Amino acid sequence: MRYFFFLFFIIFSGCSTKDYTQNQSKLIIIKSPKIKFSDLGYIRNNNKDIKLELFIAGRAIEDITIHHLICVKNGCMSKSNFNKEYLYFAYPSDILQNILLGKEIYGGKNKVKKNGGFEQRIHLVDVDIVYKVYPHTIFFKDKKNRIIFKIKDI
Template sequence: MKYILLIFALFFSACSIKNYEHTQTKIITIKSPKIKFSDVGYLRNSDKSIELELFMAGKSIEKITVNHLICTSEGCMSKSGFNKDYLNTAYPDDIMQNMLLSHVIYDGKNITKTADGFEQHIRDEDVDIVYRVNSHALYFKDRKNGIIFNIKDIDE
């Protein structure tokens, strides 16, 4: 009987609601091979995961959750699988997580500190990236692959 209760507890705890420590309303623009979006979204994070929920006309249209896997409405996949399907295979596995947290990408390659953030310019045979982060916004553009991420505070 103990084992049955333990199995039920484990099974139902996997479906429990996640409590995020920080929730921010943002204006989000995404242009990638699989997602074209520009509207309001919620960026939620805890120490274990990050969630980006995209809304259009007040209705949730996509939810992207990042922890050890990246989950979308199409299912969960590895970070490299997400890059292959949604971004570009040349990107490092942690690029989506780092962008959503406004952290440096490519291990801080070519970083330049600015008054309230930083910039990175990364160019090689696969990418031509401009990445800017400040206290109110994040801007990522890969000219070579036509990918744009722009996340900014709603009151800016």
């Protein structure tokens, strides 16, 4: 009986609601081979999870939750598989969460502090990235792979 309650707790604790310490409404633009979005979104996070909620005309169209896996409406997958399917396979596994939170990418490579934020320019064989983080705007563009993220405070 004791094992039954333990198993019950483990199964249903994953379904419990998350308490996010930060809730921010943003204007979000995403352009990738598989995602095209430009409208209002919410970025919610705590010290363990990040949730990106995308809306069009006030209706939720997608939730992307990042923890040790990335979950979308179609199911959960590893971060590297998400990059492979939705972004670009050679990106570091933590690139999406770092972009959403405005943190440095590629371990801070070529980071230059500017105007209360920073910029990175990453030129490698398979990527050509311009990444800018300022107090109210995050901009990511990979020219080689035609991927854009723009996140602006409302």
